[in-house]
Amino acid sequence: MAGNDWINSYLEAILDVGPGIDEVKSSLLLRERGRFSPTRYFVEEVITGFDETDLHRSWVRAQATRSPQERNTRLENMCWRIWNLARQKKQVKYVVELARALASMPGVYRVDLLTRQVSSPEVDWSYGEPTEMLPPRNSESLIDEMGESSGAYIIRIPFGPKDKYVPKELLWPHIPEFVDGALGHIIQMSKVLGEQIGDGHPVWPVAIHGHYADAGDSAALLSGSLNVPMLFTGHSLGRDKLEQLLRQGRLSRDEIDSTYKIMRRIEAEELSLDASEIVITSTRQEIEEQWRLYDGFDPILERKLRARIKRNVSCYGRFMPRMATLIMGNRDNIDEMSGTNASVLLSILKLIDKYDLYGQVAYPKHHKQNDVPEIYRLAAKTKVLDNGLLVDPHDQQSVADALLKLVADKHLWAKCRANGLKNIHLFSWPEHCKTYLSRIASCKPRQPRWLRNDDDDENSESDSPSDSLRDIQDISLNLKFSFEGDKNESRDNFDGSLDSEDRRSKLENAVLTWSKGVARSAQKSGSTDKGDQNSNAGKFPALRRRKHIFVIAVDTDPSAGLSESVRKIFEAVKEERAEGSVGFILATSFNITETQDNPFVVDLYYHSHIEYRWGGEGLRKTLVRWAASTIDKRGEKEEHIVVEDEETSADYCYSFKVQKPGVVPPIKELRKLMRIQALRCHVIHCQNGRKINVIPVLASRSQALRYLYLRWGMDLSKVVVFVGESGDTDYEGLLGGVHKSVVLTGVCSSASSQLHANRNYPLTDVVFYDSPNIIRTTEGCNSSDLRASLEESQILKG
Secondary structure, three states, rough: OOHHHOOOOOOOHHHHHHOOOOHHHHHHHHHHOOOHHHHHHHHHHOOOOOOOOHHHHHHHHHHOOOOOHHHHHHHHHHHHHHHHHHHHHHHHHHHHHHHHHHHHOOOOOOEEEEEEEEOOOOOOHHOOOEEEEOOOOOOOOHHHHHHOOOOOEEEEEEEEOOOOOOHHHHOOOHHHHHHHHHHHHHHHHHHHHHHOOOOOOOOOOOOOEHHHHHEOOOOOOEHHHHHOOEEEEOOOOOHHHHHHHHHOOOOOOHHHHHHHHHHHHHHHHHHHHHHEEEEEEHHHHHHHHHHOOOOOOOOOHHHHHHHHHOOOOOOOOOOOOOOOOOOOOOOOHHHHHHHHHHHHHHHHHHHHOOOOOOOOOOOOOOHHHHHHHHHHHHHOOOOOOOOOOOOOOOOOHHHHHHHHHHHHHHHHHHHHHHHHHHHHHHOOHHHHHHHHHHHHHHHOOOOOOOHHHHOOOOOOOOOOOOOOHHHHHHHHHHEEEEEOOOOOHHHHHOOOOOOOHHHHHHHHHHHHHHHHHHHHHHHHHOOOOOOOOOHHHHOOOOOHHOOEEEEEEEOOOOHHHHHHHHHHHHOOHHHHHHHHHEEEEOOOOOOOOOOOOOOOOOOOOHHHHHHHOOOOHHHHHHHHHHHHHHOOOOOOOOOEEEEEOOOOOOOOOOEEEEEEEEHHHHHHHHHHHHHHOOOEEEEEEOOOOOOOEEEEEEOOOOHHHHHHHHHHOHHHEEEEEEOOOOOOOOOHHOOOOOOOEOOOOOOOOHHHHHHHOOOOOOOOHHHOOOOEEEEEOOOOOOHHHHHHHHOOOOOOOO
């Protein structure tokens, strides 16, 4: 416990509070009853909202341990946990204050801080409130000037267990549910703001900012769904924490991952790098020594790409987020800090000692929110805008010379002091927000293209699709529709006996006929009111009118296996199909020419919605070179393991055949290679390992469903997704969210599971199999058994 004396007050407070949760919460009223306990108050203020009973149990176990070494280890771990809780709360406070300050800035109408809603006696009642307004600080006059829905708000989204607090390490499987809920709030608010300030047009968010890995993961999915810029602040990074824990030597790598879900966290941080326009950091050392540990960031390559962009030279499809500003924050004992932060602070202390600068340099160990202006006032005496001398922080002699010059030259000191006091406002919240907003303004504006079309609104239909089969093939990005209006459709459409050319010819003729029909319909209805139902003939299926949308996402090898699953599902709901209450969507890795299905309707806005950071031809050439390097040298003759599949590739989907699935490199290795080269994409291993598809980084089947919600108003809570027991490597996204998932037991039960064996993290880390939204059928069920399962789960009426 050496060096942990600072924790004594925490431990005393926990012992004083005791194990009973009712007692803990009753202490909230002690001040009103006149029995105020400083230690109780301290622990409540520091770790309110967290479960202290578990900490108390840890303390009791530690006291009962006979071995001094084990007892010390337990107590140190406990101290670490309490410190982490306190640190989280302070950083949450920063986010709250940032939201409040931003909402007070000119040009900012509203700021929403999205977090989890928890209605539980374990936490304060306010955590269960769906909406909480954050009034502006010291600006009562502003309240009268605010618009109807303007200002800063905490919006609490229900996801995960609703009646108890859940540690963040266990929330990963529930992230899709949060994303769906957040998406619902954002869309609803965009309509409300549109009526208030947008002349009836939806008001889209300007940017989304994720804090910490889990929020970064969520922000990436929301950014992709809404097609708006993303910012990210990691605060503390998973790879750095992993290195710390490994150096301590108390836990193995597997034990660390089991406890902290560290690999899932790291993957979320990698995705945040893929999706972010800007990553906000606290120090240059964080960039150079912590973020450089990640596959998706290389400071040298970042500088090269930035230089090429400034010279207007092609980067060949490569992208790197910009790293952007901050005061040295609250810290712990130096021995307990991360290696990078500790080395930075030690360097500062050594310089202070070397040049005897004691009493001349301010480096507080802890500071409060109201201390920040004073700290910046001190900093302003030696910093920017002609109030100090600019030096290389890595050049000790340069630092020493500058300091000596400042203290030796009275006129220079007076000038710098005057300028520092004059420019102190530059370090206030308003100035911080100006810098923050300028960073956002530098991002390339993004929003769904249909919102920029004056002739198109939320209820209008898509432009006529192209009759080019190449354009139609691009929809293999997993957004495929079957015609729902034809009640006489025949199951012959799924007949596996059709050869490839016949299917291609049939689809070409059907699409051509359909597109010409739409064109004629559009010409006839050119002067017709948009509300006229006749003007919608032959256009997109009316997804909002369906009681349920069934998404068939069963991943198999031959398309005949897919056809069998489709037949079974169609037969189970034949009554609902006949009355038109159920619509169908096919979500598959198969190209449109590979499926034995009805004609498809094409949404021409979809490509523009998912093209963010798509590497194009530069990415394709890199992938082709990688495929050429995958050679099996075990036999007498060398053979290529992966080859390009030009026939099924499309503009936004590069396909590769896997000729030897048993020896293909794990998909995580290809993802790593692409990230190292700053190529942002989503690599999917599919069709039982026989195919690799590479699509835009924020495209997936689950994201395509969210697109349908945004674009066509498809209620996600009415969606039922049918999957096998395993599937392609984007399978996990189909088992989370507000929709229901039906797992067809026995389908894809063995072969596909090997695709997930080489994951960075276990599937159980991200799938909550006990969710009430996941329904399992009996093995080998027929259509009658399937219907019984749907009725039992109240999806269908009996």
